[in-house]
Amino acid sequence: MSVKVLIATDKPFAPVAVKGIREIVEKQGYQLVLLEKYTSPAELIAAVADVDAMIIRSDNATKEVIDAAKKLKVIVRAGAGYDNIDLQACTDKGVVAMNTPGQNSNAVAELAFGMMVSSARNFYTGKSGTELKGKKIGVHAYGNVGQNVGRIAHGFGMEVYAFDPFMTAEQIKQAGAIPVESVEKLYEMCDYVSLHIPATEKTKKSINYDLLNRMPKGGVLVNTARKEVIDEAGLVKLMADRPDFRYLSDIAPDNAAEYAPFEGRYFFTPKKMGAQTEEANINAGLAAARQIVNFLEKGDKKFQVNK
Ligand code: 3PG
Numbered sequence: 001m002s003v004k005v006l007i008a009t010d011k012p013f014a015p016v017a018v019k020g021i022r023e024i025v026e027k028q029g030y031q032l033v034l035l036e037k038y039t040s041p042a043e044l045i046a047a048v049a050d051v052d053a054m055i056i057r058s059d060n061a062t063k064e065v066i067d068a069a070k071k072l073k074v075i076v077r078a079g080a081g082y083d084n085i086d087l088q089a090c091t092d093k094g095v096v097a098m099n100t101p102g103q104n105s106n107a108v109a110e111l112a113f114g115m116m117v118s119s120a121r122n123f124y125t126g127k128s129g130t131e132l133k134g135k136k137i138g139v140h141a142y143g144n145v146g147q148n149v150g151r152i153a154h155g156f157g158m159e160v161y162a163f164d165p166f167m168t169a170e171q172i173k174q175a176g177a178i179p180v181e182s183v184e185k186l187y188e189m190c191d192y193v194s195l196h197i198p199a200t201e202k203t204k205k206s207i208n209y210d211l212l213n214r215m216p217k218g219g220v221l222v223n224t225a226r227k228e229v230i231d232e233a234g235l236v237k238l239m240a241d242r243p244d245f246r247y248l249s250d251i252a253p254d255n256a257a258e259y260a261p262f263e264g265r266y267f268f269t270p271k272k273m274g275a276q277t278e279e280a281n282i283n284a285g286l287a288a289a290r291q292i293v294n295f296l297e298k299g300d301k302k303f304q305v306n307k
Helices: 014-025 042-046 064-069 085-094 104-118 144-156 167-176 183-189 232-241 256-262 278-298
Strands: 004-009 031-036 053-056 074-077 095-097 136-140 159-163 194-197 220-223 246-249 266-268
Touching: 004 014, 004 042, 004 278, 014 031, 031 042, 042 064, 042 074, 053 278, 064 074, 064 085, 074 278, 085 095, 095 167, 104 144, 104 220, 104 246, 104 266, 104 278, 136 183, 159 183, 159 256, 194 266, 232 256
Parallel strands: 004 031, 004 053, 053 074, 074 095, 136 159, 136 194, 194 220, 220 246, 246 266
Antiparallel strands: none
């Protein structure tokens, strides 16, 4: 029986990316199965029953899903953040979990600027706005997406600062930003803060009232990372206490209804859109397919995240 590869995407890839994945998979003599826009975890659980490999996006690969995938050997998150995969469940079952770092990062960075320009121009309502040129942007975590944000910010004529606990000041400088020694200082200095931290036990709810309240008048928080890193109650309190503050997020917070009084100072995408471009889908989707082939054929575990 041929190797079965499942693409399980609640939010589908562009058709051109699916075509590219299919070519890679079928060239290898594998079979491709597609589950798109599914509406319940049960559908995903049923679809994984006999697959050897799977490609997902923000889809929830819970313990239940991993346990139901009796033949699964490798799961690839076509994207950066893998907080949606139960890594322990994968390890327990000997399943290799991977991501495709960097493949969709330009798309996410471009969306951050789309939201910033839109907000600076008061969402194109005709009301006079502001410019990004000359403003200070603080990039919170200077990895693949953060560095793309830095690159684009320079084009806008912004001053680019960055804080990253996993990089030295020299590395941050080399990658084009001015290093800032503490997260508090970053927020104190910058008109815009763009978040690029992963959602981990340590970072969840870490972007809180006290940190955000350090931002100068007219501060804007841009979140293309994860909603889980925000202390949502704290941010709503800040929006109420500071009529100058704005929040732009790629995906609505769980308490979105509480933002009604702050009309004109917030923007939420209806669905997570950062990586939703043809280019990002092709880059991440095809990388995922190649990683599956390389793992199954040669045992290549380069992008494994559950070591
Ligand atoms: C990522 O972690 O790669 C991004 O958040 C994109 O997620 P998506 O594939 O669900 O759009």
